[in-house]
Amino acid sequence: NAGVTQTPKFRVLKTGQSMTLLCAQDMNHEYMYWYRQDPGMGLRLIHYSVGEGTTAKGEVPDGYNVSRLKKQNFLLGLESAAPSQTSVYFCASSTGQGSTDTQYFGPGTRLTVL
Amino acid sequence: QKEVEQDPGPLSVPEGAIVSLNCTYSNSAFQYFMWYRQYSRKGPELLMYTYSSGNKEDGRFTAQVDKSSKYISLFIRDSQPSDSATYLCAMKKYSGGGADGLTFGKGTHLIIQP
Numbered sequence: 001n002a003g004v005t006q007t008p009k010f011r012v013l014k015t016g017q018s019m020t021l022l023c024a025q026d027m028n029h030e031y032m033y034w035y036r037q038d039p040g041m042g043l044r045l046i047h048y049s050v051g052e053g054t055t056a057k058g059e060v061p062d063g064y065n066v067s068r069l070k071k072q073n074f075l076l077g078l079e080s081a082a083p084s085q086t087s088v089y090f091c092a093s094s095t096g097q098g099s100t101d102t103q104y105f106g107p108g109t110r111l112t113v114l
Numbered sequence: 115q116k117e118v119e120q121d122p123g124p125l126s127v128p129e130g131a132i133v134s135l136n137c138t139y140s141n142s143a144f145q146y147f148m149w150y151r152q153y154s155r156k157g158p159e160l161l162m163y164t165y166s167s168g169n170k171e172d173g174r175f176t177a178q179v180d181k182s183s184k185y186i187s188l189f190i191r192d193s194q195p196s197d198s199a200t201y202l203c204a205m206k207k208y209s210g211g212g213a214d215g216l217t218f219g220k221g222t223h224l225i226i227q228p
Contacts, residue, residue: 004157033215040122040220041220042120042202042218042219042220042221043158043202043216043218044218045215045216048215058215090157090158092157100163100165102148102160102163103160103215103216104160105150105157105158105159106157107156107157108155108156108157110155
């Protein structure tokens, strides 16, 4: 049981390049989330999904797109990377049900945009 | 004013001391409160979850919530060097997952000196 995994662990991009971050979970969770974590800013929600085929915007969605084609996978895309997108990206998942629903986080992807 | 305020530290204490970590919040709609621990270059992991005012104890950790003052705390007894990490408070307005996701504090960097 791997929990939440993220690919890749590190990536360096040049401004204007595109890339996709992959998140996978094996806990059969309905809900999945993408966050970014920046020094002095904490964790901020980018996009989330409440089930296969659904996506919704979070607090900081501009410059990102997401897709949830399969229940276990949640993809985060950067179409034209900018230096402001240099950050550590975390994926999380949860059941989405019950008063004690909690989010489980992946190990993160460290992205640098030059 | 940010919805959730947390002193980033660093907070440095000697091994064996009692540690007190705190967050304040401004939105009375928050009903569910969590503490996450994040080791360097790792994803956050859930430490404590509570949804009522009062204390909740788990081993050396005690979570305290005072909804009237909009103030939450995490106490660590008999602190160990392995407790050195960043501690993030998080809160949400509704049970389950959904549109709000989690609102995080910026995290407090804790150092336990051997």
